[in-house]
Amino acid sequence: MTAQNSAILPTPIAVNDSVSRRGTVLASLGVVAFSLTFPATAWGLESFGPWSLVSLRSVLAAVLAGGFLLALRVAPPAREHWGGLAVVGAGVVVGFPLLTTLALRTSTTSHAAVVVGLLPLTTAALSALRTGARPSRRFWVAAVAGAAVVLAFTVAQSGGSLSAGDGYLFGALLVCAAGYTEGGxxxxxxxxxxxxxxxxxxxxxxxxxxxVLGLAYEPVRLTGHGVAGLVWAAAGSTFLGLYVWYRGMAEIGAPRASQLQLAQPLLTLVWSVALLGEHLSPAAPAAACAVLVCIAVTQRTT
Structure with missing residues (x-):
């Protein structure tokens, strides 16, 4: 009996480790997808107005998601889940895309990345309030340090000034954190x-x-960049990105998953250089190393 017990005891640990690794990989893929959202939105604004872009993005993503649901004959969720789904929709599908798109009319992608830098800490705080999770003090110290690094770096990238779109950005921060928490x-x-x-x-x-309203009142000037930005925002960020993100967050928990997003602003800055021609500060490697250290700490302190 003892030998049999000793043989099977490691199995749950191995399974848990495997699930943790898989969840981390999935959440990381979500972060990569999200890091392209702001550059894709900037491209999309070349062809569409902000209201048209956000609405069309949601429609295309809904058609894609609805097709999968119909093809697989998925039954509708139970009644008690619709309230949570409404929070996810209001925060992630409508609120965050709309507010950040409005902000990007006057803000650069690097400045908008301030929102993403603060999102992990906000998500972890809302998750603790919503689910009763209590991360350790070391976790919170690392999370705050990582958010401070990202905030300082992104503000420095934008010249240290506040834009007219900051109200939109901070509003987007709150509604997205609520959507992430409820979705997780x-x-x-x-x-x-x-x-x-x-x-x-x-x-x-x-x-x-x-x-319908956006296309009726906003001009449309189709370009390759504009169409590509719309398609990625719909299929990549809104559908695929959210799918792997929520899957990963369910397996490793919202606080740990949210801290992976500390790398998102830096990835966004890389895409901004490659796709939009923005200039990257020499401080980026140092900031990236500091953020990765904070991520490593938070991943070991749940």
Whole structure:
């Protein structure tokens, strides 16, 4: 009996380690997808107005998600989950894209990355309030330090000045953190892609109405960049990115997953240089190393 017990005891640990690694990889893929959102939005604004871009992005993502739900004959969620899905839709599908798109009319992508730099800490705080999770003091110290590094770096990149879009950016920070927190909770009882899919479908009537009104009142000048930006924002950031993000967050927890996003502003700056021609400060490597240290600490202190 003892030998048998000793043989099987390591198994749960190995499974847990495997799940943790898988969750970290999935959440990291979500961060990579999200890091392209601001450059893609800047491209999309070359062809569409802000209201049209956000609405069309949501419509295309909802069509993609709805197609998967229909093809796989997925039953609608239970009634008790629709309230949470509404929070996900309001925060992640509508609120964050709209507010950041409005901000990017006057702010650079590097300045907008301030929002993403503060998002992990806000998500962890809201998650603690919503779920009762209590990360360690060391976790919070590392999280605050990482947020401070990212905030200082991104503000320095924008010249240290505050733009007119800051109100939109801070509003986007709050609604997105709420959507991430609620989505991470739902992803424990529903597959992550279904959380995203049903939230998109729930918002489809509003997105369709917004598309009709936006296209009626805002000019459209189709360009290759504009179309590519719209397609990526819809399929890459809104559908695929949210799918792997919520799946990863369900497996490793919202506080740990949120800290992986500390790398997102730096990735966004890299894409901004490569895709938008913005100039990257020589301080970027030092900031990247500091952020990676904070991420390593937070991943070991849940």
């Amino acid at each position: 909770r739902l992803a424990r009882v529903l597959p992550g892609w279904q959380v995203v899919g049903w939230a998109l479908v729930l918002c489809l009537p509003l997105s369709l109405a917004g598309s």
